[in-house]
Amino acid sequence: MASRTEEIRRENLIRLLLKLFKGDATRGELKASLRVGTSTLSYLVAELREQGMVEERKRLYRVGRPSQVIGLQEDAWNVIGIKMGREGVSGVRFNARGQKMESFVRPILSHMRSNKGYTEALRDVLLYFKTHERKTPLLGIGVCSSGTVDSHRGEIVHSPVMNVEHLGVQQIATEIFGEIPILVTNDVDSLGAFEAFLNPRKDTLLISYGIGIGASYIHRGRVFHPVRGLSSFEIGHMVVANDGNCYCGQVGCLEYHASEYAILRRYQGLRESFRDFVEREEELFKDKLLELRKRARDPDHRLLRAYEEAFQYLALVVGNLVVLLKPARVVLFGEGIVGDWMADLLYKRITERFAPLMVGDFTLEVEHRIRLWEEGAAFAALLKFLPAFVASRREKQRGSA
Numbered sequence: 359m360a361s362r363t364e365e366i367r368r369e370n371l372i373r374l375l376l377k378l379f380k381g382d383a384t385r386g387e388l389k390a391s392l393r394v395g396t397s398t399l400s401y402l403v404a405e406l407r408e409q410g411m412v413e414e415r416k417r418l419y420r421v422g423r424p425s426q427v428i429g430l431q432e433d434a435w436n437v438i439g440i441k442m443g444r445e446g447v448s449g450v451r452f453n454a455r456g457q458k459m460e461s462f463v464r465p466i467l468s469h470m471r472s473n474k475g476y477t478e479a480l481r482d483v484l485l486y487f488k489t490h491e492r493k494t495p496l497l498g499i500g501v502c503s504s505g506t507v508d509s510h511r512g513e514i515v516h517s518p519v520m521n522v523e524h525l526g527v528q529q530i531a532t533e534i535f536g537e538i539p540i541l542v543t544n545d546v547d548s549l550g551a552f553e554a555f556l557n558p559r560k561d562t563l564l565i566s567y568g569i570g571i572g573a574s575y576i577h578r579g580r581v582f583h584p585v586r587g588l589s590s591f592e593i594g595h596m597v598v599a600n601d602g603n604c605y606c607g608q609v610g611c612l613e614y615h616a617s618e619y620a621i622l623r624r625y626q627g628l629r630e631s632f633r634d635f636v637e638r639e640e641e642l643f644k645d646k647l648l649e650l651r652k653r654a655r656d657p658d659h660r661l662l663r664a665y666e667e668a669f670q671y672l673a674l675v676v677g678n679l680v681v682l683l684k685p686a687r688v689v690l691f692g693e694g695i696v697g698d699w700m701a702d703l704l705y706k707r708i709t710e711r712f713a714p715l716m717v718g719d720f721t722l723e724v725e726h727r728i729r730l731w732e733e734g735a736a737f738a739a740l741l742k743f744l745p746a747f748v749a750s751r752r753e754k755q756r757g758s759a
């Protein structure tokens with residue numbers, strides 16, 4: 359049984375590693391961040407150094423004593439992040455400093471959008487990484503996917519856009535990798551985990567916008583999850599109108615009325631049903647979509663009108679969520695967000711529709727820095743599995759001592 363002191367020590371080691379994951383830091387910065395004294399910090403750093411997890415990156419000379427800058431050692435571990443989406447299954451291996459080591463993609467064409475097609479593609483991606491194993495220890499694998507995901511069972515419950523139901527991702531990965539820790543999450547939630555890590559003090563509603571519309575809610579520094587382990591905030595298929603056949607089978611979904619499909623429909627007079635569009639977009643509409651995103655950076659009057667209409671629906675859902683959750687920030691990101699004017703427009707639409715005291719004080723921002731989905735998936739796995747990894751390393755160390 360680990361004593362209380364042991365437990366505190368292990369927690370401190372994990373906090374230290376996570377702090378360094380944000381970037382290299384001087385001993386002084388680490389002491390302040392962990393709120394520990396000089397001798398405790400020396401002890402912690404020495405232990406991680408012995409295990410090959412941290413190293414001195416450089417030494418700063420200034421007035422007074424020189425200070426040591428500590429950083430993670432890039433080969434302390436590696437993590438694989440995999441994104442499963444409409445267009446492909448894509449994996450990236452990251453080193454302990456969060457840098458990309460290698461990647462492998464299996465594109466998905468329309469006829470492959472089924473449990474069988476995705477199972478094969480996921481197996482291919484996993485097998486690539488299995489056959490390219492590194493000397494550094496694999497800390498875990500994170501898989502993120504669009505749709506409703508059950509993290510407890512490790513399965514994609516339902517992703518209409520991928521045409522997948524009850525896909526046992528964890529089982530497929532275990533068949534190939536054995537007993538490696540695997541985390542399966544919703545894609546927006548995996549980026550939410552990253553955002554929560556970087557910015558834990560503000561409750562934040564993340565909205566991803568493109569052909570699909572998704573969301574994640576960061577509450578008290580963590581991504582909100584129901585006890586059942588399901589991902590929530592599948593806002594793309596919240597019903598906002600009494601018309602509009604969505605590819606998911608429902609009528610009046612937010613995605614039908616507010617996504618980029620809705621913009622193309624209004625702006626380019628697109629006649630295809632949403633189902634046809636989603637199933638064949640890659641092959642037929644990719645150019646139109648790219649053209650749209652280019653024009654939307656500086657939209658003409660008619661294009662702006664299309665967004666104004668679409669964002670009325672988006673404003674209903676986001677506004678209702680703001681009334682409900684009272685986030686301090688709403689952050690818009692994704693392939694379809696190509697200008698700051700989009701945040702202005704959405705904010706305007708929300709404040710037109712809701713009374714000031716109803717929605718309260720919140721900021722609406724556009725996130726320009728594009729974080730890879732794979733990075734989010736890998737980070738969510740790192741966050742979840744680092745404690746077990748540290749514990750096992752310490753045991754090994756003791757066993758050999």
Ligand SMILES: [Zn+2]
Binds near residue numbers: 594595607612613
């Ligand atoms: Zn729908």
